[in-house]
Amino acid sequence: MLIINFKTYRESSGENAISLANSAFDLSKEYGIPVCVCPNMLDLKDIARIYAGGTWAQHCDPDERGRATGWIPPELYKDIGVAGVVLNHSEHKLQFENLKRLVDRVRNLDLKVLIFADSIEESINVSALTPDYIGYEPPELIASKDTSVAKAKPDVIENVVKAIPNIPILVGAGVKNQEDVRVSLKLGARGIAVASSVILASDQKSAIADLLQGWK
Ligand code: G3P
DSSP states (O other): OOOEOTTOOGGSHHHHHHHHHHHHHHHHHHHTEEEEEEHHHHTTHHHHHHGGGGGSSSSOOOOOOOSOOOOOOOOHHHHOOEEEEOOOOOSSHHHHHHHHHHHHHHTTTTTTEEEEEEEHHHHHHHTOOOOSSSOOGGGGGGTSSSHHHHHEEEEHHHHHHOOTTTTTTEEEEOOOSHHHHHHHHHOOOOEEEEEEHHSSSHHHHHEEEEHHHHHH
């Protein structure tokens, strides 16, 4: 699985989010590889309408539905048809207790859940919550222009995969091209999380296609 985190870049917001999501969905069909998109909260509903099965939320809050001004409990995502929720991204960390409560709630809603972790230790800790996926991303390599998780931390990818054999591991941070994907998959990762190299590319569709070549 390839998950494209739109974050809040201008190049992946509003109309740009729709065209990027369409490129992702077209290529997913063409290559036969699941590609999920993770638009910002304001674009999520529009994108979920066109691609419910592959649209994920970037975060959700543990507050109960109702008196929760400005928070987004997971039930709201279920209502608009998203497929899954990403939790604990290094840009939006959650306390372990909240993670635990959220995983149960998200699962009861029949949504998929991916928990991000910054290190092997955190990956092992969150594996106790048995999410559908764990995403290992070293924060210092996120949006790196020079290197990638596959180049800088191959040993950690391998160790995370070995330490958690029962949960599919995705890896991300600085992933740029099909070679990064190929190396990561060879080390046992089951998917890739990406943002800047796709979103900031002059041709976003070609950048996604190049990553998908890494599965071939
Ligand atoms: O969630 C994916 C993201 O954090 C990776 O970002 O820009 O390094 O591909 P980037």
